[in-house]
Amino acid sequence: MAFGLKEQHKAVFLTQATSNQLQSIKDIVSNSNFTHCILISCASLDVVYLELNEGKDVTDVITSGKATYT
Structure with a gap:
């Protein structure tokens, strides 16, 4: 674990x-105090x-410009 x-x-x-x-970056950030x-x-x-x-249908969200970046 990093x-x-x-x-x-x-x-x-x-x-x-x-x-x-x-996914690796997400794990590092989740396990840190940044x-x-x-x-x-x-x-x-x-x-x-x-x-x-990946694997989800996000076409409508991307084309509408309302994607959430979390």
């Missing part, structure tokens, strides 16, 4: 935004959203 140390409050992630990488996180990716935010919601 995580940030207690005294580490900021994190920067460089990723290609595949579903496996995003107050600020930055995700740098060559993929658009819509692609990241699609990767996070």
Whole structure:
């Protein structure tokens, strides 16, 4: 299990935004006390959203511009 140390409050992630990488980042953030996180990716935010919601029909949400990025 990966995580940030207690005294580490900021994190920067460089990723290609595949579903496996995003899941790893989610696990790291969930197990840490970060107050600020930055995700740098060559993929658009819509692609990241699609990767996070793999297998779900998110077409209407993406095309309406109302995707939630959590």
